Amino acid sequence: MARAFNARVRHREFSPGYLVLRKVLHVTPDSRGKFSYKYDGPFVVKETFSRGAVILSDMDGTENALPVNVDAIKKYYP
Template sequence: MRVLAESALEEAEWAKQRYEQLNLIDKKRLIALCHGQCYQQKMTRAFNARVRHCEFNPGDLVLRKVFHITPDSRGKFAYKYDGPFVVRETFFGGAIILSDMDGTENALPVNADVFKKYYP
């Protein structure tokens, strides 16, 4: 009310200007939202263009990444990958069932993110 008294505007004219300002804020908010979505789509496309998709087929040899949950006495000289293993079956979501080189099959599927191809 103090602003209204200082500006010497009529109440109806002040309400009209205020309403126009609120509409302008909504428009700017929508523009900012659209800009943010466009930016995210552009970043997603740029990232996905550089992703190397790795597909595994039954019979391929792979190495499995070792997660050092327990401390290893070798420290930084410990092996980073374990294997090689043979891919027995692949699933749609990126899960793989492995078997050892001697033919014993692991029952649980493992995510394909922890594997890389092995070339003897």
């Protein structure tokens, strides 16, 4: 069963300079229910770590302090 699952998993690799969208993981008080945004961004990948963590920065260069898991981001194509 694990071999069948692992055959379908796609490895996602992010390099510094990539544009990505970050998944909104928290519920905001003024959320619009199912019509709220699912992704936030775009952000620029600043640094990558082993085991799937990245540091993101805003488009204007402001760096976020906390790392983000690769599972919570996806590539952005302008």
